[in-house]
Amino acid sequence: MSLLFFIFNQICSNKWQKLRTGGPGSGKGTQCANIVKYFGFTHLSAGDLLRAEIKSGSENGTMIQNMIKEGKIVPSEVTVKLLQHAMQESGNNKFLIDGFPRNEENRAAFEKVTGIEPEFVLFFNCSEEEMEKRLLSRNEGRVDDNIETIRKRFKVFVESSIPVIEYYDAKSKVRKIDAGKSIDEVFEEVKKIFTPAN
Numbered sequence: 790m791s792l793l794f795f796i797f798n799q800i801c802s803n804k805w806q807k808l809r810t811g812g813p814g815s816g817k818g819t820q821c822a823n824i825v826k827y828f829g830f831t832h833l834s835a836g837d838l839l840r841a842e843i844k845s846g847s848e849n850g851t852m853i854q855n856m857i858k859e860g861k862i863v864p865s866e867v868t869v870k871l872l873q874h875a876m877q878e879s880g881n882n883k884f885l886i887d888g889f890p891r892n893e894e895n896r897a898a899f900e901k902v903t904g905i906e907p908e909f910v911l912f913f914n915c916s917e918e919e920m921e922k923r924l925l926s927r928n929e930g931r932v933d934d935n936i937e938t939i940r941k942r943f944k945v946f947v948e949s950s951i952p953v954i955e956y957y958d959a960k961s962k963v964r965k966i967d968a969g970k971s972i973d974e975v976f977e978e979v980k981k982i983f984t985p986a987n
């Protein structure tokens with residue numbers, strides 16, 4: 790089983806001090822679509838699964854909707870269950886898990902429930918300014934792509950996701966990519982990481 794986590798977060802701890810990097814709008818979904826085509830992974834976006842759960846009329850729908858609108862992280866119990874179900878349904882054994890884990894609770898819950906760890910974690914390095922611009926012109930009708938929620942999402946990334954990045958960095962699992970370039974240029978970088986050197 791291959792499992793990749795995509796966490797594209799703002800990093801401000803010592804080692805990463807120089808980077809003004811970020812998460813929402815850094816191009817996770819866009820690059821995942823490319824990776825699926827080239828490398829045969831199943832792309833599972835935690836955010837997409839949560840949005841589908843709202844649409845399905847689930848009893849958790851209102852709670853999830855409110856959390857997303859506020860840029861908050863939905864309780865792991867809900868998200869991990871959705872991911873696990875989607876993994877079982879897929880019939881594949883290679884997964885790109887996009888936008889997850891976003892906090893320590895996400896990480897610990899996933900590992901506890903599935904017993905698996907990612908092979909590596911991709912980190913997209915992109916300025917907040919650029920991400921903000923991309924999110925504001927994404928035009929997918931999302932309730933969280935407005936300037937007020939975007940600021941909250943950036944803050945949540947800084948506060949909740951740094952420990953997760955550091956956890957994986959300590960295990961030498963983080964692969965950093967300059968995501969501020971064009972879609973094609975970013976994919977060239979991504980390809981290098983996915984193509985084994987020999």
Ligand SMILES: Nc1ncnc2c1ncn2[C@@H]1O[C@H](COP(=O)(O)OP(=O)(O)O)[C@@H](O)[C@H]1O
Nearest residue numbers: 813814815816817818819923926927970971972
């Ligand atoms: N490298 C890039 N340069 C310019 N725009 C991009 C790039 N990558 C993605 N985008 C655009 O930015 C927006 C956010 O991309 P998306 O893949 O949804 O990011 P994420 O999933 O990380 O929030 C989309 O409208 C997408 O078309």
Ligand SMILES: Nc1ccn([C@@H]2O[C@H](COP(=O)(O)OP(=O)(O)O)[C@@H](O)[C@H]2O)c(=O)n1
Nearest residue numbers: 813814835836856857860861862863888889
């Ligand atoms: N692991 C996750 C992923 C997303 N989410 C929620 O879903 C929202 C959108 O996530 P997303 O990954 O689709 O957003 P982008 O980073 O793609 O812009 C987040 O801001 C959270 O409110 C969550 O609670 N837990």
Ligand SMILES: [Mg+2]
Nearest residue numbers: 817818834836
């Ligand atoms: Mg996305």
